[in-house]
Amino acid sequence: MxxxxxxxxxxxxxxxxxxxxxxxxxxxxxxxxxxxxxxxxxxxxxxxxxxxxxxxSKEALFGEVAEAVVGEMFAASVVGAAAPDDPYARIEAANRLYLRAWATNSRLVRMVEQAATGDDRFGRLLLELREVFVRRGAEGLRRLQEQGLADPSLDPRLTAIMLGGMVEHFAHVWLDLGERADEQVAVDHLTRLWAQAIGLTPASSSAEEGV
Incomplete structure (x- = not known):
């Protein structure tokens, strides 16, 4: 630290x-x-x-800036209680918030990744950033499995790591490398891929809610 x-x-x-x-x-x-x-x-x-x-030093200043960015990205991507209870809608909201948080902070995150190649402090910081998203995704999947809404054979942590990696990589390609895509289309595709991967569809989640 x-x-x-x-x-x-x-x-x-x-x-x-x-x-x-x-x-x-x-x-x-x-x-x-x-x-x-x-x-x-x-x-x-x-x-x-x-x-x-x-x-x-400049390195110490950058370290604190990096820590602030990690905290802001996590806070900005929290769905919260105001979002719909429907699981599919909450996944959609989480993906949209993550992309927007990445758009705000992507340049600094990439700098932290570069710094991590030569400084273990920044490597640990990146792991902390990813861990909070992985933990949140794993806990969400575990709840859906308990409710009978997601494939019970999936390992929650591994699934969260893999699907989270998909979203993170797309954010990089879209926002940093210039892949053209409308935000709503991108969010829709990410959400459908995530939901299908865990065995959740809009129809099944709506039926569970009694819609």
Missing amino acids: IVKSPAPTSRGRRTRAALLQAGREAFEEHGYDAVRIDDVCKRARVSHGTFYTYFA
Whole structure:
């Protein structure tokens, strides 16, 4: 875990937040290698020396930016209680939210993946990001199996890893590599593939709900 420097005062917290925001913007615009500490300080309107009050290095700043992105992606993709109870509709909502979270953060996620090749901290961070999605998907599948709505022979964790990998890879190809697809069409296809893979269809889930 990356150790964070304390910021005991309101002014200190504001300065630290300004540096984090400035770093994030700089990394997104120019990529990790091209960003200098002076660039971040200029954006945050602080001195070079002030930077080192809060961060030991550019690497430390990037580490905290990466941690924030992981948290934001998870929070942004939580379906929540407001979504329909129908299982198919909840899978659809989860896929849509994930794609939108990826669209907002994809450049930084790719930077974290690159950093992970040379730094175990970022490799662990990526595993943490994937683990929260895998755990959520496995728990959801397990509930559907208990309700008789999904294939009981499937291993929940392995299934969540494989289907989650499908969604993640599509997000990369679509949003990072430029594959053309309408969002609704993409969400519809992902949801049908996910549902069919676990033995769930809109018709069967609606019948279970008494529709």
